[in-house]
Amino acid sequence: MLWTMDKTVALTGERRHRHKGGAVAPLFIAPELAPQIQFGPTALAAAIARTATLRHAPPELLAHLAASALSEAQVLLADGPGFALSSLIGALGDTEQTHFASRMGAGITDLYMNALDYSWRDNAACLSGKLDPHADFLYSGGSALGHGVVLAEARGSFAATVSDAKMAREAERKYLRQVRPYIGATSPHGQVIHGYSIAFGSRPGTSDAVLRLSQTRRPQPKPNKSVPSVPSSPSFDQVPTTMALATHRSNFILMDALPVADWIDWVQGTRDIPEDHAPVSFLQFNYAGRSFLASADALMPYRMPHLWFDELHDYPFWRHRWEPRWASGVPSLHSFVMEEKAATAFLGALTAMIRFGPRERPVMLELPTNDIAGFASGSAEIGIRSAREDYDYALFRDGLALLAGPPSRRLTGIRTWHPKEGLT
Structure with missing residues (x-):
């Protein structure tokens, strides 16, 4: 049976660790910690999938x-x-339980980092090519804009010995071993200026969870030093191009728009130029007051350009894919989509990079950011599920969203991305 009720996980405590040496990025002010996060099954599933696909592996495998x-x-x-x-x-073996706990810890970490206004992400393996232990993820955006990137270690445990004290020790141990040594290090996306270690745990058979955090201790900002304003308008980020490419590679893989990921790999210099130059089609529709794009290949087993939208909804495959429901009434399938402004801005930038080639890649990209939806931080949005009424989705700051069910029947158009011509 699927779970349907929103979960609330409170931050049970934190510890701050002094960095050896001088302060890194002294004008950076770490965001105030969220006292809790609230999420439903859609948001948690999306966060776990987002972190599972954030690695350098073939798109087909990550899908x-x-x-x-x-x-x-x-x-x-x-x-x-x-x-x-x-x-x-x-019913799972010990290895499978450990693997699931690890995935859950990564998903909770991604939800928490979005709650702190961090928008862009990459796997932290880029910090070291050796076997040295390092944290899991790098994040950019929010208060880190213009300063560098932050490092995040994720830890999950579902053991019978889980306790608040044990998870506090785990967060501290992971921070000291896998985060603190890299504060001040140089990554492909900029200097690592701050770090987090987030430990999440729950004992089987109980109905509570523990969330512990360790982070870098920072000096209090001096009153006579002003913090530089974030460049561009509040709804746009100046994102390191390498970070934007890593983030959206994961996003388009989740959307099942794998040709876009192939072109991102070429722009990053990790593969030969794709042989398939065919355009990628996206279905445009409105949902929860926003305009989204969904990959046509994700919704159809093969291209059916002769079908218009009303015909598509009545097509046998569409009914076979979307009509089944679980007994609980929750849709049995989900679809990853992207907010249209976010998709348009990134695909336009990607086309420009394809035209000029990897050697002419810009250092920064100006990309829009979104408010989160479908999950909450703090205590201001208790009851987010009832507030959403008929809408069940999770929207992240980079524009990626997961819908619990098919896109709206009221599809508004088709947009086509040509690698060298852009989105039309």
């Missing part, structure tokens, strides 16, 4: 990992207001 991450997040948690594991967790 498979995303599908398995979605299903795990749906069925391995129990319903109800508290955080509790499903009884099905006991």
Whole structure:
């Protein structure tokens, strides 16, 4: 049975660690920590899939990992207001339970980092080509704009020995070993200026969870030093191009627009130029007061350009794919989509890079950011599910969204991306 009720996980404590040496990026002010995060199954499933696809591997493999991450997040948690594991967790072997806990820890970390206004992400493996232990993810955006990037380590545990004290020790241990050594280091996206270690745990058979955090201690800003304003308008970020490419590679893989990921790999210099120069089609539709784009290839088994939207909704494949429902009434399938402004801005920038070639890649890209939707931080949005009424989706700051069900029947158009001509 699928769980449907929103979960609230409170931050049970934090510890700040002094950095050895001088202060890194002294004008950077770390955001105030969120006292709790609230999320439903759609937001958690999306966050787990986002982190599972954030690595340098073939797009086809990552698409498979995303599908398995979605299903795990749906069925391995129990319903109800508290955080509790499903009884099905006991049917998994020790290795599988450990793997699921790790995925869950990564998903909770991604939700929490978005709650702190960080928008852009990459795997932290780029920090070291050796076997030296390092944290999991790098983030940019929010208060880090114009300063550098922040490092985040994710830890998840579903052991019978989980306690607040143990997770506090785990967050501290991971910080000291895998985060603090890299504060001040240089990454492909800029200097690492701050770090977090987030440890999440829950004991099987209980209905609560522990969330502990360690982070870099920073000196208090001096009153006579002003913090530089964020460049561009409040709704746009000046993003390191390398970070934007890593983020949207994951996003378009999740959307099943794999040719876009192939072109991103070429722009990054990790593969030969794609042989397939065919355009990629996106379906345009409105949902929850926003305009989104969905990959046509994700919704149809093959291209059917002769069908208009009303015909598409009545097409046998469409009914076969979307009409089944679980007994609980929750859609059995989800679809990743992207907010149209975010997709348009990035695909336009990607086309420009394809035209000029990888050697002429700009250092920064100006890309829009969104407010989060479908999950909340703090205590201002208790009851987010009832407030959304008929809408069940999760929207992240980079524009990626996961819909719990098919796109709206009221599709408004088709947009086509040509690698060298742009989005039309």
